[in-house]
Amino acid sequence: MxxxxxxxxxxxxxxxxxxxxxxxxxxxxxxxxxxxxxxxxxxxxxxxxxxxxxxxxxxxxxxxxxxxxxxxxxxxxxxxxxxxxxxxLDVGRSVRRALRLGHAWSAAGAYTTPLLRRWRATHPDVPLELLRVDDRTAGLARGAVDAALLRGSVGTPGLVTELLYTEARVAAVPVDSALAGRGRLVLADLAGHTVALNTVSGTTTLDLWPVDARPTGTITVANTDDWLAAIAASRAVGVTTTATADLHPHPGVVYVPLPDAPPVPVFLARRDGPPSHPALRDLCALAHEVTGRD
CATH class of the missing domain: 1.10.10.10 (Winged helix-like DNA-binding domain superfamily/Winged helix DNA-binding domain)
Structure with missing residues (x-):
């Protein structure tokens, strides 16, 4: 230099x-x-x-x-x-600015609405703003949000995480696929297909399969919308969690339980150091309460 x-x-x-x-x-x-x-x-x-x-x-x-x-x-x-x-800057705009909660996809799954409703009831003077940010830390690392709901391993330095719960994995297949009529699938059932991978914020990689039994091909996408579109168009199948099935129903996609795939942990993450918002500790406590973990 x-x-x-x-x-x-x-x-x-x-x-x-x-x-x-x-x-x-x-x-x-x-x-x-x-x-x-x-x-x-x-x-x-x-x-x-x-x-x-x-x-x-x-x-x-x-x-x-x-x-x-x-x-x-x-x-x-x-x-x-x-x-x-x-x-x-927010000091001059409002005494209590919105608390920004980021997520890259599916927020808190089935817990999302209860969390938002409970927050509104208990903290009516502090809006909880749910923001989708398509990157690995849902905007947390660059200061775009105060906290984030993150799935899978979180290795970004400078972040503190708290485990909230785990989600079961499901397969996502085209509605007209032979796999769509099955009551359950295993990872080996997907090995003969092309798999759509969200390389920006997804939790599925080829490491999910044994080295000698991996899918025949992959296509990469950058967000959930593109992932769903690829599967609905029969270009690929996918692996996700029950949160996607809860929050992203699609007429061209069927979600099928995938019990042999390991569950995905869901964390509430914040930046290390002093809280960026005075109500952040209250959010952490309520998130644990709503998702059922102490």
Missing amino acids: TKGTFGPGALELRHLRCFLAIADEGNITRAAARLRITQPAASRTLAALEDALRARLVDRSTHHLTLTPEGRAFRDKAAVAVAAFEDA
């Missing part, structure tokens, strides 16, 4: 937002599209940030960008800084 042409004091919030978008997307072009700026502008902003910090934050040696150790450490600090800035 060359010696910086300006110091950290000259940095602006846009530098942090740009870096967090790149960290989430793993791609400068997609990050630029999210920020509604050009790819060269995003590259210049990242370079200016690295120059000011005198540290390499992003490893550009591969097609899919990865964060350096310095980048991973800075991501958590940048997310906290952006969230703190947004909280400061």
Whole structure:
């Protein structure tokens, strides 16, 4: 890294937002599209940030960008800084801003409506805002939400998780498939089919199957809507949890129990450190109460 042409004091919030978008997307072009700026502008902003910090934050040696150790450490600090800035602005807008709860798909499944209704009854002065954010941490790592409902393993540094419950897995098959009429399926029944994988926020990978009995092919999608569309069009089958069956019924898709697949844990996650919202602890307590865990 060359010696910086300006110091950290000259940095602006846009530098942090740009870096967090790149960290989430793993791609400068997609990050630029999210920020509604050009790819060269995003590259210049990242370079200016690295120059000011005198540290390499992003490893550009591969097609899919990865964060350096310095980048991973800075991501958590940048997310906290952006969230703190947004909280400061909220002071002038309302005494009690909405509590933002992120999810990448299916929220809390069948518990979603009870959770929202109970919150409204017990905290009428603090709106609970449910936000779908299509990334691995549902917007939590970049400060877009105060807490998030996350499924599967959560390995993002700087997050604290609490297990709420587990969900059984189900197969999702086209309504006219021979598999649709079965009362239950096993993973081996899907091995002869193409499987749709949500590589952005999904919990299903080929590791779910034994190495010698994996599906014949895969197609990748970025969100639940595209995943459902691919299955309904008979391009693939899928594996998901009962939450998807509860919240995303589809006329072209049938959900069939998949009892030999391991269940999926559902966590309530927040950023490490001081709560980003004064009602966050109340949300954690209510989420455990509604889902039945102490």
